[in-house]
Structure formats: C-alpha cells, structure tokens
Amino acid sequence: MEILACVRRVPDTSENEIQLDSAANDIQRDDLVYSVNEPDNYAVEEALQIVARIGGNVTVVTVGGEEDEEVLRREMAMGANQGVLISDEIFSGSDGKGIATILKAFVQKGHYDLILTGVQAEDGGAQVGGMLAAMLDYPFASLVNSIEILEGGKLKISREIEGGAKEMNEIELPCVLSIQTGINEPRYVGMRGIRQVASVEIPTLGASELGINAGAAGAAAAKVNRADYFVPSLGQGAEMLQGNQEEMVEKLVSLLKDKGGLK
Amino acid sequence: MARIFAYILHKNGVADDSAAELLAAARKIDPAAAPTAIVTGRGAELDAVCSALSASYRETWKIANEALAYPNAELVRKALVNVLPKDSLLLVPHAHFGVDLSPGLSIKLNSAYVSDVLSIEGVEETQLKVVRQEFGGQISAHVRCDISSGAVINLRPGAFKPVESASVTGRVVDKSSAAGELAARRRFLETVVAESGDVDISKQPVLVSVGRGLQEKENLAIAQELADAMGAVLSCSRPVVDAKWLPKSRQVGSSGQTVKPRVYLACGISGSFQHLVGIKGNPFIVAINKNPKAPIFQVADVGIVADMLEFLPELTNKIREASAVSA
Numbered sequence: 001m002e003i004l005a006c007v008r009r010v011p012d013t014s015e016n017e018i019q020l021d022s023a024a025n026d027i028q029r030d031d032l033v034y035s036v037n038e039p040d041n042y043a044v045e046e047a048l049q050i051v052a053r054i055g056g057n058v059t060v061v062t063v064g065g066e067e068d069e070e071v072l073r074r075e076m077a078m079g080a081n082q083g084v085l086i087s088d089e090i091f092s093g094s095d096g097k098g099i100a101t102i103l104k105a106f107v108q109k110g111h112y113d114l115i116l117t118g119v120q121a122e123d124g125g126a127q128v129g130g131m132l133a134a135m136l137d138y139p140f141a142s143l144v145n146s147i148e149i150l151e152g153g154k155l156k157i158s159r160e161i162e163g164g165a166k167e168m169n170e171i172e173l174p175c176v177l178s179i180q181t182g183i184n185e186p187r188y189v190g191m192r193g194i195r196q197v198a199s200v201e202i203p204t205l206g207a208s209e210l211g212i213n214a215g216a217a218g219a220a221a222a223k224v225n226r227a228d229y230f231v232p233s234l235g236q237g238a239e240m241l242q243g244n245q246e247e248m249v250e251k252l253v254s255l256l257k258d259k260g261g262l263k
Numbered sequence: 264m265a266r267i268f269a270y271i272l273h274k275n276g277v278a279d280d281s282a283a284e285l286l287a288a289a290r291k292i293d294p295a296a297a298p299t300a301i302v303t304g305r306g307a308e309l310d311a312v313c314s315a316l317s318a319s320y321r322e323t324w325k326i327a328n329e330a331l332a333y334p335n336a337e338l339v340r341k342a343l344v345n346v347l348p349k350d351s352l353l354l355v356p357h358a359h360f361g362v363d364l365s366p367g368l369s370i371k372l373n374s375a376y377v378s379d380v381l382s383i384e385g386v387e388e389t390q391l392k393v394v395r396q397e398f399g400g401q402i403s404a405h406v407r408c409d410i411s412s413g414a415v416i417n418l419r420p421g422a423f424k425p426v427e428s429a430s431v432t433g434r435v436v437d438k439s440s441a442a443g444e445l446a447a448r449r450r451f452l453e454t455v456v457a458e459s460g461d462v463d464i465s466k467q468p469v470l471v472s473v474g475r476g477l478q479e480k481e482n483l484a485i486a487q488e489l490a491d492a493m494g495a496v497l498s499c500s501r502p503v504v505d506a507k508w509l510p511k512s513r514q515v516g517s518s519g520q521t522v523k524p525r526v527y528l529a530c531g532i533s534g535s536f537q538h539l540v541g542i543k544g545n546p547f548i549v550a551i552n553k554n555p556k557a558p559i560f561q562v563a564d565v566g567i568v569a570d571m572l573e574f575l576p577e578l579t580n581k582i583r584e585a586s587a588v589s590a
Binding site (some may be wrong): 013014016017018019020025057096097100119122123124125126127128129130131133134135139140141142143155156158159160161162163164165166167168169170171172175178180181185213223224226227228229230233237238239240241244246248249250252253255256257259260261262263 | 297303335337349362365375376377392395396397398399401402403404405406447452454455456468469501502504505506511512518519521525526534548550554560561562563564568574577
C-alpha cells in the first residue's frame with residue numbers, strides 16, 4: 001500500500017511558555033522548542049505499521065521552509081521511505097484551505113492509496129485532512145483511533161467519539177484519515193537514527209512544479225486570517241500560592257482539609 | 264447579511280444542548296438574526312426534535328432519509344450541499360461530528376471555514392471577527408473570516424451561553440426531497456461503548472489527576488502514594504492514556520469520563536478544553552504545574568507553580584504527618 005503522511009513542525013505546546021510579543025502582533029518565537037506535531041507522529045507510526053503488515057511505501061510530506069526538513073528527517077529515521085518538502089514564497093500566509101490546495105496538487109502528481117494526517121496541530125484547526133479529502137473527492141474520517149485492512153480495497157476504522165466510545169466504520173480506498181493520538185505507540189528515534197538519514201536528499205517542490213498559481217494558495221487566497229494574539233482577561237483565575245515549597249505544601253494541606261480533600 | 268443556519272445534533276428524539284448555544288451565537292453575528300435550524304435524521308425521532316425546536320427557532324428545515332438514521336458526516340454533507348442556499352452561514356458544534364463534517368463541507372460549498380470558535384465579536388463589512396485559542400489554550404487569537412461567499416463556523420460547545428428569549432411558534436419545512444441521492448464510500452457499522460475499568464472515577468469524591476507532567480510511567484507511584492494518603496483515587500488526562508500508563512477508564516475529558524468530585528487535584532495537567540469539559544459540579548480545583556501559562560490556572564481555585572514530581576512527595580509526607588498527629 002502506498003501511504004502518504006502529512007506532517008508539520010510546530011512549537012511544542014508542552015515544552016513552551018507561550019508569551020505575547022505585542023510589538024509584532026505575534027507570540028515570541030525566538031526561544032521556542034519545535035518538534036513534529038504530536039498527532040502527525042502517530043500518523044507516521046500507523047503508516048509504518050500498516051506497511052510492515054502488508055507491504056508498500058510511506059512518504060512523508062510537509063509544507064513549509066528549509067527549517068522544516070528536520071521533521072521529515074525525524075520521520076524518515078522512524079522508517080518512512082521518503083520525505084518531500086513543499087516550499088515556495090508564494091505559499092506563505094496560507095490558511096487551512098490553502099495548505100489543502102497545495103497538498104492536493106502534490107497528491108495528484110503521485111499515486112497514494114491512503115493519506116494520513118494528524119487530527120489537529122497547535123492552532124487547533126483540525127481542518128486540512130477533511131478539506132483535502134473533499135478536494136480529491138475521497139472519503140474521509142476524522143479522529144481515527146484504529147485501522148484494520150479489509151479485503152477488496154476497504155478499511156475498517158474506529159473513530160473516537162464521546163465518553164470513550166468508538167464509532168466503527170467501513171471506508172473505501174483511496175481515502176483520507178485524520179489520526180488521533182494514542183492509536184499506537186510511536187517508536188523512539190535516537191540520534192543514531194537521525195544521523196543515518198542526515199545526508200539523504202530531500203526533494204523540494206515549489207509552486208511551478210506543482211502547477212499552483214498565486215491566486216490558489218498563500219496570503220492572497222486566504223479567507224481566514226489571524227489578526228493578532230492576545231491574553232484574555234481572565235475571570236478570577238486561581239489563587240496562586242506563594243512562598244517556598246514547604247510553605248506552599250503547608251498551606252495546601254490546610255486548604256485540602258477544609259475542602260474535604262483528606263480522609 | 265447572509266442567511267444563518269444552525270446544524271442541530273440530536274439523540275433519541277431530543278435536541279442537543281448546543282441547539283440553544285447556536286441560537287445565541289447567531290445573535291452575536293447579527294442581533295436581528297432569525298437563524299434557521301437544520302436537522303437530519305428519520306422517522307418519529309426526527310419529528311420530535313423538529314417540533315421541540317420550533318419553540319425557539321422560527322424556522323426548522325427537516326431532512327428525513329433512512330440513510331441518515333445515523334449521522335454519517337459524508338452523507339449529511341451531501342444533503343447539506345444540496346439544500347443550503349448559496350453563501351449561507353452555517354453554525355455547527357465543534358464536537359466529533361463537527362470535526363468530521365465541516366472542513367469538507369466548506370470546500371464543497373466553496374465557503375470559508377473556522378473551527379473551534381470561542382466567541383464572536385461581530386461583522387465588519389464582509390469580515391466576521393471571532394476569537395479562537397491556540398497552543399493548547401495558552402493564548403487567544405482574533406481571527407477574521409471573509410464570509411462574502413458564505414462560511415461554516417464550528418463553535419466550541421459550552422462557550423456560548425444560551426440567551427433568554429420569548430418562545431416562538433416556528434414552522435417546520437420539509438426539505439427531504441431537495442437532499443437528493445445519498446450514498447457514500449464510508450459506511451457506519453456500529454458504536455462500541457467504552458470498557459468499564461476497575462474503579463468508576465465518575466463516582467469518586469476526591470481525585471488526584473495526573474497529566475503529561477508525570478513524564479514516565481515509573482512516576483505513577485508518586486501520584487498513587489499521594490492518592491493513598493489522601494484517601495483519593497487516581498485519574499488522568501489524555502497523554503497518560505495515549506502513553507498506555509493508565510487505562511482509558513481513568514481518563515477525564517470529552518473522550519473519557521465526566522467526573523463530579525468534591526476536590527480535584529490536577530498535577531502536571533495543562534488544562535486543555537477537552538480535559539476541562541470532563542470536570543463538572545464545580546469542585547475545588549487545585550492545579551500544580553511548572554508552566555505558569557498553563558490554562559489550568561485559569562479555572563483552578565488554587566494554583567501552585569512547581570514540578571509535580573518534586574512537589575507531590577513532600578505533600579504526601581506532610582499529609583501522612585498530619586494524619587498521624589490526628590490519629
């Protein structure tokens with residue numbers, strides 16, 4: 001099976017304190033720790049496990065800049081057969097539809113049975129997979145947390161719905177699935193693995209190779225634009241305990257006692 | 264102003280709570296709006312939903328079809344593309360169904376899409392101005408959406424407070440024949456309910472809940488010792504289940520359990536929206552997190568900026584000392 005996994009390099013939410021840079025209408029990006037978007041990593045692992053069972057190839061693709069090559073190499077160190085960087089100045093400022101438009105052009109240059117994305121990225125958009133599927137006229141399912149290969153070009157998948165329940169579906173190939181975290185246990189990638197793929201050439205495709213004109217993606221085509229970031233004025237917020245650890249522990253024990261938190 | 268529609272989720276003949284939230288959101292877009300409810304399904308259950316909705320929506324569009332007995336997003340999308348007028352604004356709850364439906368629907372309608380909207384600030388010419396969150400709720404963003412060729416707007420459940428309004432005598436319009444042929448290459452099979460675990464966290468008065476700050480499975484012992492000392496039960500957030508450190512039955516949140524404890528101690532939990540919606544009943548929430556920007560501090564009663572792995576053992580010791588004294 002030919003599988004395409006769409007990945008993205010994002011600031012790692014769990015490792016960063018996001019601070020406002022009000023002068024730039026942005027967040028402070030200088031010291032951010034970046035990594036592969038977590039659900040995307042599960043998508044690549046799932047692709048690798050499918051190929052290990054039934055054969056095929058895994059391609060990882062990202063839309064971005066030179067700095068994004070590192071996530072492609074990381075996923076190749078996991079076992080992806082090839083990485084492709086899609087990069088062009090005219091793509092900057094794309095909204096979700098713009099990114100889906102770019103990926104559609106790339107998909108149509110190849111032949112993929114299954115396209116996987118992560119369920120969402122740091123902006124919480126949860127949109128590119130569903131848009132890409134609609135553009136390609138492929139069936140789509142979101143929040144996928146298990147995949148079973150059936151006979152006759154079909155998959156049996158489950159979607160994560162409320163309360164820990166699963167919605168079971170049968171879906172025809174080719175299709176697009178957005179992958180939820182927890183579907184598998186992504187393999188560990190060590191420095192050695194990264195070094196092994198450090199010199200592998202990663203092809204870069206731009207707008208002309210993909211036949212995308214300026215009006216179809218990038219800032220000019222974006223209907224959805226972020227005006228600025230801000231820190232919302234909180235309601236009350238928490239009463240923050242102060243002092244050294246011992247003092248905070250003491251205060252907390254007495255609060256827990258008052259609120260019925262201790263036996 | 265384009266016509267506003269609200270996609271109504273329902274189950275067992277009863278409209279979802281989001282029906283009133285979508286109505287409130289429509290009024291934020293246009294105070295004079297009389298949005299149209301749009302409901303898909305079949306049979307008597309669908310009729311019951313439509314008839315209940317006509318007490319709050321002036322017009323309800325009913326799309327009845329045997330194929331829509333279960334809301335398969337691929338089929339619902341086809342029906343909506345055939346039924347919705349050009350350039351409509353469609354409001355959808357941003358839950359698992361909305362995530363499935365809306366991005367692809369916006370492409371087929373050639374309209375804009377904005378997901379997980381927390382509030383609506385209004386319309387300036389062709390631009391709808393909304394508020395979203397990014398980076399797991401650490402920061403908010405104003406987002407502008409060009410609605411000149413319509414838009415699909417997914418709204419965060421619970422973010423829009425239903426507004427009091429006089430009850431109306433709405434009418435139900437049957438649009439079933441306009442929905443067209445409904446076939447899809449994705450077929451719903453069944454719903455599998457969650458396996459129940461060793462303890463029912465939804466019934467516990469005191470929960471010690473752990474998140475990504477746990478870092479390693481071995482550190483569960485630190486949290487378990489605290490829970491034992493407090494007479495509490497261990498629960499967790501999503502990353503702990505993803506890593507297979509605790510079973511799914513211990514997960515608090517939209518895709519896990521809804522809990523109603525008296526005291527909730529959130530340790531190393533950032534406090535994503537999906538986690539917070541699983542905490543009901545206004546418990547006393549204590550948050551321990553080393554990131555002072557963690558959104559959990561916005562909802563906690565008491566916050567402590569500390570590494571849970573250092574703080575918890577000391578807390579456990581102090582509680583043991585205190586109980587030894589009182590015994």
